[in-house]
Amino acid sequence: MEPWQLTASAAAARLRDGTLTAEALTRSCLERIAEREPVTKAFSYIDPVLALSNARKVDKAYAKGILHGLPFGVKDMIDTADMPTSHNSPIYEGLRQGRDAACVAVARGEGAVILGKTDTVEFAAGGRRALTRNPHDPARTPGGSSSGSGAAVADGMLPLAFGTQTGGSLIRPASFNGCYGMKPTHGVVNSEGAKRYSHTLDTIGWYGRAPEDLRLVAEAFRLFGLDIPLGKPLRQLRIGLCRGPNWDVAAAESQAALLLAGQRLDAAGVAVEALELPAPFRDITEAQRIILLGEGRGAFLGEYLAAHGLLHQDFRERVENFAGITPAAQVAAYDLAGECRKLFDGLFPGLDAVLTPAAKGEAPVGRQDTGDPVFNSMWTLLHVPCIGIPCTTGPNGMPVGVQIVGPRFGDAALLDVAALVAPVIDPAR
Structure with missing residues (x-):
């Protein structure tokens, strides 16, 4: 196995015990990028010399942080001190802010190797699309707006990358590309230094290739409750299977993925029960x-x-x-959001997580249609944590995932649930 093939958690263990260096892992990722970037086009900026220099600095560090030596991609609407932040806009082409965004500062401070900037939909909001292609089929979108981040992690170019979600920009690409993604509780990751679109909705999250990878980054950001274990095995979990208010627009493959995930969990001994959300959620x-x-x-x-x-x-x-x-x-929308947040949080601790679709269906053909956020936007507005999990493939052989959702500030418990249910939902892992 080449180093680039390691999950972040597997690589972290080798980096800690000294059987792998940050430079060797970064060099391996750069070799993978050189091979795949002409097809996937995940990056808006990458400087191999700078990346290797950053890795050597990490190798020389006295202390080893939580993310020690792990190459990390940064969505190109999040500032980096040593790289430009273009927002995929002609207005800011080549712009260097000269300082790291808060999330990048945390990653770098915990020993991550900031490897490059990943392409994004313009301002992570609309306008120009990323050049990125889906690594499973270059004729299809990787989703947006975290296009490059989701594709790069899924294609083995990076073990970790930042994404953002205002509607469905993080979890939907996870489904389209077949990787894991986490949108944490709104506000637990400081968004300073990332382009602001909606202060009520903008949330910084991350991609990995296993639940353990997502947890590593959560530990770096000191999410609440990570030192308190869930304290129950798989067979004691209660999962609410939620079709949601937009079920009628889900493609057949997305409906099938949700039901398949529920069936797999039920067969593994999990208590899976149908969940109908209250009327205000309409x-x-x-x-x-x-x-x-x-x-x-x-x-x-x-x-x-x-x-x-x-x-x-x-x-x-x-x-x-x-x-x-x-x-x-x-005003009415704000009031409804507040009402629904309280109603949803009230489902816990009766449930351990809610299982629901992650995307409308397979990744669409072309670059312009990055997919419909209809199965993500409500969760973004609720401010709840979401974890995208690969599940199956659709009629065109493309990945189709699901997501699990927890209550506000229930990130730690949701990560524990993900570690238990992911091997069941995603047997290919």
Whole structure:
């Protein structure tokens, strides 16, 4: 096995015991990138000389942090001190902010090797699409907006990468590319230094190739409760199988994946029960759209005024309130979100997790359609932690995943649940 093939958790163990160096792992990842990048196009910026220099610095460090020696990709709307942050926008091409975003500072401080910037949909919001292709079929999208991060981890270029989610930008690419992804509770990862779209929704998360990889990053960010074990085996879990308010628009393969995951868990002795969400949840998808577009008006006003000609029409329309969002509609959406958050949290500890679709179906053909966030946006608005788990393949042989969801600040317990259920849901792992 080449070092690039190791999961982050497996590589971390070898890095700690000295049988692998950060430089050797980084060099192996760079070799994999050289092989696959012409096809997958996951990166907007990569400097092999800089990456190896960063790795050598880590190898010389006296202390070994939680992420010691692990190559890490950074979505190109998150600032890095030693690399440009372009946001996939002509306005900011080549921009160097000269400082790390808060999440990058944590990763670097815990010994990660910041390897490169991964391509993204413009401003992680709309406009230009990433050049990235799905590693399983270059004719298909890897999803968005965390296009490059999801594809790079799935294709073995990196063991870990940052993504963000405002609608479905992290969990949906995990499903499309067949890797693991975590959207933590909103706000537990400081978003300073990442492009702001919606302060109510923007959430920084990460990709890995196993649940243990996701936990490593969670430990680096000191998520609440990681020192408190779940304290129950697989057969004592209670999982709510939730089709959700948008089940009727799910493709056949997504419906099949959810039911298959439920069947696998049931066969393994897990108590799986159908979960019908209360009536207010019928309107939560629309509430997320209203908040997204309402808050997004101000997010791009500066570029609208200073660089109007370079700003994609998509963002001009948002500043001009093309959707006709009213103050009353926003207030109602905020109120509904608050009501639904309390209702959802009330399902726990009666349940250990909720199992629900991760995407509408397989990855669409082409780059322009990055997929529908309809099976993610409500969870983003609820501020709850979500973990994407590969499950099966669709009619075109493309990955189709599911996700498990927990209550706000239930990240640690959800990671423990993921470690138990992932081998059942994802037997290929």
